Each structure stands twice: as structure tokens, then as C-alpha cells.
Amino acid sequence: MDEKAFQDYLNWKGATSKDAQATRMSAIRKIESSIEALGFQFADLDEAFAADGFEGLRARIRALRSDALTGGGDYRILMPESDNPKKRLANWSNWLGDYGRALTWRVGENGADRFHDGMEKLRRTFIDKMPDFERFSDEEGPLYEQEIAYKREARGGFLIASAAPGEPAEQRGRNVYKSLLLSTRQGLPLGWRTQGAVAQASADLQRRFYETIARLSEIQGDELAELEGCARELEALRDQGIETLKRGEILNIAISVFGTRNIHDACWFKARIFDRLGKLLLGRRLFVSPRFELKDFEEYHDLVGRMREALDDWGWSPESLMDVQSFIWVAMSEEDEMADEELTRDAVEAAMIECEAIGVDAFLTKHGFGKPRDYWTRRQKDGQLLPAKATVGAAYGFMPNGKSKNAREFSGGFGEQKANGILQRLGFEIVTAKDMNMTGSNAVATDAVIPPTNLILYGPPGTGKTFATAEQAVRLCGEAVPADRDELMASYRRLSEAKRIEFVTFHQSMSYEDFVEGKQPVTGSDSEEDVGSSGFRLETFPGIFRRIARRAQTSGGHSEGPGTIKVGDRQVFKMSIGEAADPEDAYLFEEAVEQGHTLLGFGDIDWSDDKYSAREAIIAAHRERGDKEEELNAQTGRVQMPFIFRNWMKPSDLIIVSKGNGLFRAIGEVEGDYEYHPRPEGRYAHRRKVKWLWVDRDGVPVSEIYRRKFSMRTIYLLARGELNVPALERYMNSQRRDPSAATSTPDPFVLIIDEINRANISKVFGELITLLEPDKRIGQPNEIKLRLPYSGDEFGVPSNLHIIGTMNTADRSIALLDTALRRRFEFAEMMPDPDLLADAAQLCGVDLPRLLRTLNERIEYLFDREHQVGHAYFISCQSRADLDERMRKRVIPLLTEYFYEDWAKVAAILGDHDGTRILKREELRAPAGLDEDADMPPRWRWSVRHGFGPDAYSGLL
Numbered sequence: 001m002d003e004k005a006f007q008d009y010l011n012w013k014g015a016t017s018k019d020a021q022a023t024r025m026s027a028i029r030k031i032e033s034s035i036e037a038l039g040f041q042f043a044d045l046d047e048a049f050a051a052d053g054f055e056g057l058r059a060r061i062r063a064l065r066s067d068a069l070t071g072g073g074d075y076r077i078l079m080p081e082s083d084n085p086k087k088r089l090a091n092w093s094n095w096l097g098d099y100g101r102a103l104t105w106r107v108g109e110n111g112a113d114r115f116h117d118g119m120e121k122l123r124r125t126f127i128d129k130m131p132d133f134e135r136f137s138d139e140e141g142p143l144y145e146q147e148i149a150y151k152r153e154a155r156g157g158f159l160i161a162s163a164a165p166g167e168p169a170e171q172r173g174r175n176v177y178k179s180l181l182l183s184t185r186q187g188l189p190l191g192w193r194t195q196g197a198v199a200q201a202s203a204d205l206q207r208r209f210y211e212t213i214a215r216l217s218e219i220q221g222d223e224l225a226e227l228e229g230c231a232r233e234l235e236a237l238r239d240q241g242i243e244t245l246k247r248g249e250i251l252n253i254a255i256s257v258f259g260t261r262n263i264h265d266a267c268w269f270k271a272r273i274f275d276r277l278g279k280l281l282l283g284r285r286l287f288v289s290p291r292f293e294l295k296d297f298e299e300y301h302d303l304v305g306r307m308r309e310a311l312d313d314w315g316w317s318p319e320s321l322m323d324v325q326s327f328i329w330v331a332m333s334e335e336d337e338m339a340d341e342e343l344t345r346d347a348v349e350a351a352m353i354e355c356e357a358i359g360v361d362a363f364l365t366k367h368g369f370g371k372p373r374d375y376w377t378r379r380q381k382d383g384q385l386l387p388a389k390a391t392v393g394a395a396y397g398f399m400p401n402g403k404s405k406n407a408r409e410f411s412g413g414f415g416e417q418k419a420n421g422i423l424q425r426l427g428f429e430i431v432t433a434k435d436m437n438m439t440g441s442n443a444v445a446t447d448a449v450i451p452p453t454n455l456i457l458y459g460p461p462g463t464g465k466t467f468a469t470a471e472q473a474v475r476l477c478g479e480a481v482p483a484d485r486d487e488l489m490a491s492y493r494r495l496s497e498a499k500r501i502e503f504v505t506f507h508q509s510m511s512y513e514d515f516v517e518g519k520q521p522v523t524g525s526d527s528e529e530d531v532g533s534s535g536f537r538l539e540t541f542p543g544i545f546r547r548i549a550r551r552a553q554t555s556g557g558h559s560e561g562p563g564t565i566k567v568g569d570r571q572v573f574k575m576s577i578g579e580a581a582d583p584e585d586a587y588l589f590e591e592a593v594e595q596g597h598t599l600l601g602f603g604d605i606d607w608s609d610d611k612y613s614a615r616e617a618i619i620a621a622h623r624e625r626g627d628k629e630e631e632l633n634a635q636t637g638r639v640q641m642p643f644i645f646r647n648w649m650k651p652s653d654l655i656i657v658s659k660g661n662g663l664f665r666a667i668g669e670v671e672g673d674y675e676y677h678p679r680p681e682g683r684y685a686h687r688r689k690v691k692w693l694w695v696d697r698d699g700v701p702v703s704e705i706y707r708r709k710f711s712m713r714t715i716y717l718l719a720r721g722e723l724n725v726p727a728l729e730r731y732m733n734s735q736r737r738d739p740s741a742a743t744s745t746p747d748p749f750v751l752i753i754d755e756i757n758r759a760n761i762s763k764v765f766g767e768l769i770t771l772l773e774p775d776k777r778i779g780q781p782n783e784i785k786l787r788l789p790y791s792g793d794e795f796g797v798p799s800n801l802h803i804i805g806t807m808n809t810a811d812r813s814i815a816l817l818d819t820a821l822r823r824r825f826e827f828a829e830m831m832p833d834p835d836l837l838a839d840a841a842q843l844c845g846v847d848l849p850r851l852l853r854t855l856n857e858r859i860e861y862l863f864d865r866e867h868q869v870g871h872a873y874f875i876s877c878q879s880r881a882d883l884d885e886r887m888r889k890r891v892i893p894l895l896t897e898y899f900y901e902d903w904a905k906v907a908a909i910l911g912d913h914d915g916t917r918i919l920k921r922e923e924l925r926a927p928a929g930l931d932e933d934a935d936m937p938p939r940w941r942w943s944v945r946h947g948f949g950p951d952a953y954s955g956l957l
Contacts, residue, residue, distance in 0.1 A: 001032050001045055002103065009102035024095045030078055031057065031096060037077045045099065054100045058093045062295050065089035091222050097302050118281040119310050122331040129330055135316050136323040140635060146719055147326035150708050154180055158260045160521050160536060162217035173210030176217045197244040209237055216257040221265035224294055227258055231292035248272065251287055259321065267304060267325035273332050274300065343395055345426045351394040352379050355386050367394045368406030376431045377423050385431060392419040452774040452799050456756060458807035459830035462870020465806045468830060473501050473750040476802040497726035499704060502548045503752045506759035512766045515543045517790050540791040542701065548751050552798040553778065554696050555746035556735040565693065565732050567725050571653040575715045580659040588684060593692055598655060598668065600645045600686040600715065602638045606676040607646045607686065615643050641714050645686060646674045648717065655690065661709045663699030667732050668692045693732045705731065749801045756805035761821045771797040772824045809866035832856055832870045840875055844883045848874050851956045858909040867898050884948045887918065892944055903942035911955020918952050920945050
């Protein structure tokens with residue numbers, strides 16, 4: 001055994017503890033001394049590695065572990081004194097893989113040709129996307145901005161959440177899951193679908209799920225048996241009802257949470273990406289077993305370890321497997337640039353002809369697009385409107401040897417602008433949704449003022465409350481309500497993306513801190529200058545109610561209409577003007593706003609000369625001023641910042657002025673080129689003229705328009721994919737003034753609170769319940785403002801903020817609702833409307849209006865009117881089979897819940913008391929030993945029939 005090579009590898013990997021190294025050394029020695037007893041004829045481990053890279057030995061160790069799990073004793077070949085070998089055997093196989101990599105290091109092998117060729121392909125792709133990259137330790141540049149910074153922040157929040165002292169395991173698991181969801185972008189595969197499925201599960205399944213997350217967050221790198229146990233528990237939870245926990249999701253969760261703590265043993269994991277990676281580097285998928293197996297994890301561990309070694313050989317200095325994962329995410333990205341220069345007018349016209357022939361809906365479905373939100377096109381003036389982005393995506397399939405592109409291959413709003421640019425270049429007309437609204441009969445008068453609305457829609461389940469909230473929200477936002485459902489939801493989504501509509505669901509755990517404001521732990525410093533802060537502190541964070549109230553309060557005019565400013569293809573820069581936390585710099589921001597320019601510091605050198613379009617000239621100028629040569633390079637702040645400000649920034653570009661790293665306080669449009677204006681006191685001599693579009697000196701959270709916090713650099717280009725373009729455009733236009741109007745009407749905003757009766761209203765709203773009353777809103781005769789307990793800020797509710805709530809009366813009667821809330825809201829009852837089922841009745845061949853009336857009359861007789869069945873349960877039925885399925889899987893389970901499994905009442909409601917049509921009734925025999933002659937009533941077993949006969953619904957008609 002080459003102990004020196006093994007120790008060098010362990011030190012490089014990060015396993016530097018003497019005890020940890022001694023444990024691993026001892027294990028490898030024992031394996032080497034037991035080679036013959038294990039059934040192999042190798043003289044030592046070197047010979048075994050040369051034969052098959054330890055594949056046979058590791059398979060034998062896994063077999064020993066499998067034998068031990070079933071009670072066998074073969075493991076005593078390696079561990080004669082052990083009574084619990086399962087965990088140790090899992091670790092020993094993994095450590096043997098580490099020793100194999102140590103031997104690879106020693107002899108300088110590069111691995112198989114496939115691995116080497118695949119890594120070279122990934123390297124070229126990575127460099128194409130990150131041309132300025134040098135090493136992973138650099139704390140600036142696109143890779144740091146896009147991949148590294150948010151992962152470090154996520155891990156910091158993870159460690160705080162997992163270490164919460166005194167918290168039960170379930171709560172720690174919830175905190176860990178929440179911290180990762182809040183801190184990360186698409187990088188970490190903990191998704192809303194699983195969170196939503198868990199929220200719908202029973203209390204016991206929820207508890208077990210989050211306790212498993214807590215266990216995963218605490219596992220150390222060598223505790224692989226515990227990792228396997230957590231994966232088994234997730235598999236059991238899937239089998240017991242959390243259906244989203246499929247193979248890939250279990251791998252994502254188990255490996256990612258484990259890897260967040262143990263960054264030298266695993267990394268964040270997405271099954272889809274690593275399947276592709278395995279095929280590229282190994283010629284096969286990773287994790288081929290239908291469930292989590294340690295042998296598959298060992299192969300994954302080996303692969304990412306080899307990749308780390310390759311990155312190190314390239315001089316990129318990866319610090320952990322998190323850096324390897326960043327490399328994988330960038331190099332394996334599926335976002336392909338659209339080569340618009342290849343697309344021809346003939347190809348686009350062919351796509352348009354197909355769309356006209358098969359219809360828009362079929363066309364969108366075929367090519368993987370949703371209904372357009374804003375942009376349409378057409379072949380000729382007054383011709384049929386066709387979806388713009390989908391037309392371009394489909395057109396690629398009409399090129400020679402081409403393949404159509406689906407919605408995933410277009411990056412959000414930028415994809416729309418790209419598609420529009422292609423169509424315009426080829427001579428096609430672009431028609432906006434706004435153009436259609438203005439020319440149609442639904443044009444809206446934008447100067448109408450809607451008084452503050454507090455409305456609760458209540459009724460039984462399935463009565464269309466959710467759809468009605470969308471109608472009300474669009475109307476309250478001052479827009480026409482389209483008759484077509486798809487058009488209505490498109491308007492709703494557009495307003496939601498602009499953050500004029502917010503949706504929140506109340507639940508039993510909802511608190512004032514979630515809804516209004518509360519303290520949360522944060523790491524590091526928020527200062528743009530202080531880079532050395534460590535530890536964490538508590539900061540006040542606004543909840544959803546305060547955030548939307550702030551948007552409404554700072555809106556000074558309509559953000560839509562003629563003259564609206566769009567982001568389009570402009571560059572968007574983050575910029576600091578002075579140090580926001582330093583009162584002595586406050587005058588700089590005020591001067592910039594008042595005089596219409598932006599300011600940059602970084603020396604008193606005039607960069608107006610054309611020669612400074614090159615970084616080298618800026619570096620030379622600094623050296624002439626006496627800067628030390630070894631401190632200057634292209635990435636040095638006093639070189640890079642002036643270079644960006646002078647050369648990258650162009651007239652019409654946008655700048656977002658930061659206030660610390662978590663807030664922004666102004667948005668401006670650049671109107672001029674670089675100017676030099678020296679000051680007597682020095683500093684901030686570099687200027688550009690700016691038209692300020694929006695200013696809020698208190699600042700607004702960056703998360704409103706950007707998915708991450710700002711970094712500490714004074715000026716840099718924001719990543720387009722991270723911008724919330726609709727929300728940014730709303731802010732840009734929200735303080736526009738109509739010069740012809742005496743006053744300007746602000747945008748209306750709507751907060752939708754679903755299931756408002758499920759939370760403790762007094763606990764959630766606190767003292768703010770009084771401020772909801774229309775006459776106590778800001779600007780009203782009885783205006784009231786209160787001082788908030790956490791931030792100390794004065795707060796009132798704006799008059800242009802409307803609140804819509806929904807209540808499911810099957811959960812709780814309106815009579816039990818908090819009386820303080822009842823006094824301040826209007827209530828609109830929504831009951832089942834059988835007449836809406838006329839069309840579905842024709843498709844199903846059943847009189848659905850009569851069926852629903854009969855059903856609900858019987859429910860009201862046996863229970864009450866608040867537990868009726870809504871028309872929405874049947875309105876989408878297209879056939880008799882759909883109706884049967886809906887009854888079997890939704891309506892009957894709802895009835896059994898209402899009547900607490902009293903099947904006799906369920907049968908009475910269905911008109912099937914003898915169980916011959918919809919239900920099946922079987923008499924139960926008395927158990928042996930009971931007096932069969934006793935006068936005992938018959939007992940029945942009830943079930944739902946698998947197939948319903950032609951007369952199944954005769955008892956309801």
C-alpha cells in the first residue's frame with residue numbers, strides 16, 4: 001500500500017483530520033491483507049488496481065454488506081469483531097475508490113479515452129461561455145456572478161438552518177428545505193412540485209419527510225449507510241402517497257442535501273443532467289438502478305472526483321465539488337443560441353402555413369409552446385394572427401436538416417425579443433396584445449379610479465372561486481376582462497409577472513413575520529465596501545403584504561399605455577453612487593438625481609481620449625500615476641470599473657442604482673457619452689447624463705426585479721436571465737407623469753389571499769387589521785399610519801391596493817371567521833350553478849344540471865348547504881368515461897370525507913342504497929365464536945365499482 005500517495009490525495013480532497021486519515025489507512029490495510037480470503041489471487045492492492053481498477057474488490061465488499069443486511073456472517077472476513085458492519089462496509093468500499101484515485105495520481109494516468117475526450121469537449125464549451133474565466137477562486141466575473149456566489153450564500157443559510165438548537169427535527173427539516181428554496185435559483189433541485197405534494201400529504205407523511213431532510217442535513221461525509229437509509233425513507237414516502245418522489249427526485253434531494261454539507265464528497269445533483277454527463281464521460285447513465293444504491297453512488301463519487309482532478313490539472317484550482325458542479329452546470333447547459341442568420345423567410349412562411357392549416361392550439365401543442373402573452377405576427381396585413389415566438393421556433397424545423405425549437409429553448413422575455421427581431425428582419429409584422437385591445441371594443445379608460453376594495457369570495461369547493469379571483473383581479477387592475485378564459489389568464493399572468501398581482505395561500509402556520517415583516521438571519525455584510533465581515537446577524541425582511549403595499553405606494557402613474565418604456569435589447573447595469581451606508585456620501589446620490597447624471601469614482605484621470613477604449617491604456621495611465629505594477633491587471637477594480645463605465649455602457653442603456661447589496665433606489669436611462677468633471681475635493685469625476693425614470697430613496701428589495709442580491713462591485717452588467725423584465729418595466733414606467741393632466745393616477749395593485757379562513761387572522765394581520773378599512777387608507781379622510789414593531793418604520797395601506805380573499809366553507813363556516821375581519825370585508829357567496837353544465841351534459845349524454853341539483857339537495861338535507869359539490873367538478877367532462885372517472889376519484893371521496901366514512905349516507909346521496917349501480921355492497925359474516933342466533937343487525941362492506949353500468953346515475957335523475 002502506498003500510504004504517502006493516499007495521504008497526499010486525502011489532503012487534497014479535504015480529509016485532513018489525522019483521525020480520519022488513520023481510519024481510512026487502517027481500512028485499506030485490512031482489505032490488502034485480506035485479498036486472498038476475499039477470493040482473489042492478487043499479491044497486493046497495486047496488482048488488483050492494475051487488473052480492473054478495484055472493480056472486483058468493491059463488488060465483493062458490496063456483496064459482504066448485502067449478506068450482512070440479511071443476517072449473514074461473511075463480513076467477518078474483514079471485521080471479525082464487529083457486530084454492526086453495515087455502515088463500515090459502505091464506507092470501506094468508498095474509501096477503496098479513493099485509494100484507487102490516489103494510485104491514478106501517483107502514476108499520472110489520465111483515464112480512458114472517452115473520459116478524456118468528453119472532458120475536453122466540456123472544457124471547450126465552458127470556455128466558449130466563460131471566455132474570461134481563469135480559476136474558481138476568483139470572486140468576480142460571470143462565473144462567480146452566475147454560479148458560485150449564490151451557492152455559497154445557499155450553503156451559509158443551510159448550515160444556519162440545520163444547526164438550529166432546540167428545534168424539533170421536523171422543524172429543522174422545514175427550515176433547511178425553505179432556506180435552500182429561498183436562497184437558490186435553478187441550481188438546486190428542490191422544487192415547488194415536491195413541496196406542494198408534501199403540503200397536501202397527511203401530517204404524518206409531512207413529519208416523516210421533513211425529519212428525513214433534517215437527517216440528510218446532518219450526515220457526515222463517511223456516513224454513507226445513513227445516506228442510504230434516508231433514500232429508503234424517501235422511497236417509502238413515495239409508496240405511501242407522495243407521488244412526486246420518483247427515482248430522479250429522490251436522487252436530487254438525497255445527494256443535493258448531503259452534498260450541501262459535505263462539499264468534498266458530493267455536489268448538487270440533477271438526475272437529468274448527470275444522466276447526460278454519464279453517457280458523455282462513461283458511455284452509460286449514472287444510477288441505473290430503479291432505487292438508490294450505494295454502488296451507484298460510489299460510481300458518481302468516483303466520476304466527480306476524477307473531474308475535480310482534471311480541473312486541477314488544467315490549473316483551475318477547484319476548491320471543492322461545488323466548483324465541479326458549477327463547471328458541469330455551465331458546460332452541460334441546454335440553452336442554445338438561436339442562429340437567426342440561418343433562418344429564412346421561406347422557412348417562417350412554411351411554419352405560418354402549418355399554423356393556419358392545423359389551428360393555433362394544435363400548432364402550439366405540437367411545438368411545445370403556451371398561448372402567447374404579448375406578441376403575435378401574420379403573413380399579410382389583416383391576415384390571421386399567429387403566435388410570434390412559436391412561429392420562429394417551428395420555422396427552424398423547416399430549414400434543411402433542421403429541427404424545431406420548443407419554448408424551453410427560448411430564454412424568457414429575451415427569447416421573445418429575439419424572435420420578434422428575426423420576424424422583423426425578415427419583413428413580418430409584429431402585433432402586440434395592447435394593439436389588439438386598443439383597436440377592439442374592450443379598450444379601457446385608464447383614468448378611472450377604483451375605490452379600495454376588500455372582498456372575500458366564499459362558498460363550497462368547486463364553485464369557481466379561483467377563476468373568479470382572476471376576473472376580479474384583472475378588473476381591479478383597471479383592465480378589460482376578456483370573455484375567453486385563456487385570454488383572461490394571459491392577462492392575469494402578465495399582471496402577476498409585473499408584480500401588480502400577488503397570490504398567497506394562508507395556512508395554520510402563517511404568521512405576522514411571514515405576512516408583514518420579521519427578523520431573519522443573514523450572513524456577511526450588506527455594505528458594498530465591507531468585504532471582511534463574517535458570522536451572521538438578524539435583519540428585518542418585509543413580508544408579501546408590505547412588499548406589495550410598497551409597490552402600490554411608490555407608483556405615481558400608469559406603467560402601461562402610450563409612451564411606455566421597454567427594456568427591449570438594452571443592456572442593464574447595476575451601479576453604486578457613493579457608499580449607501582455612509583452619510584457623508586449621501587449628497588452624491590442627491591446631486592445625481594437633481595442634476596440628471598450618474599457618477600463614478602475610481603481616480604481623477606480623464607478617460608475621454610479614444611485610446612482608453614482598451615484596458616491596456618487604462619492600466620498604463622495608472623502606472624504613470626505611480627500605481628504598483630504587480631497590483632494592476634484587467635480585472636483590478638480601478639481598471640475594470642472605468643472601462644465598463646466608459647466603453648460598455650451606451651446611450652439608451654439602463655442603470656439600476658443599488659442601496660447596499662439587498663436594495664435598489666433608482667432606475668435611469670443613459671442619455672449621454674462619458675464626461676470628465678473634476679471636483680475640487682477630488683473623487684467622483686466621471687459622469688454620464690441620465691434620465692431618471694424611478695426613484696425611491698428608502699430603497700426596494702432587489703428580489704423585486706433580480707433573482708439574486710447585488711454583488712459588491714461598483715458597476716457591472718446584470719445577467720438578462722436573472723432579470724424579471726415585466727417587473728422592471730413596471731417600475732421604470734410607474735412614476736411617469738402625463739404633462740397634459742393635472743394629476744396622475746397610480747397603477748392599481750391586487751393581493752389575493754387564498755384560503756383566508758385557514759390562518760389565525762389576528763396573529764397574521766396584527767395591528768394592521770385597522771388599516772385595511774377603505775377610509776383609513778393613505779390619502780383618505782381618516783388616514784391612519786402605525787409604527788411597525790420590527791423595523792420601526794411608519795406604515796399605512798395605500799388606497800390603490802385591493803385585497804381579494806377566498807374561503808372554502810367546507811373547511812370552516814363563515815360564522816366562525818374572525819369578527820374583526822368580517823367587519824372590514826365585503827362578502828360574495830359563490831354557490832354551485834348547475835346551468836353551467838349544459839354543454840358538458842351534451843358531451844356526456846347525462847343530464848348533469850339535474851344530477852348536480854339532486855346531489856346537492858341530498859347533501860343539504862343530510863348535512864348542510866356549505867358542504868355542497870361545485871359545478872367545477874363536472875364542467876370539463878368531455879365524455880361518459882370522464883364523468884365516471886370524476887365521480888369515482890373526486891366526488892365520492894369528497895362525500896366519504898364529508899360523512900366520515902358513513903357509507904349508508906353516501907349511498908343515499910348517490911341514490912344507490914342497495915349498492916347495485918355505483919357502489920358495491922357485500923354483507924359481512926359474523927366471526928366464528930359469536931352467537932349466530934343472536935339478534936344482530938347485518939353489517940356491510942362498501943366499495944366503489946370499477947365500472948359503472950348504463951343506469952348508474954338513474955338514482956340521481
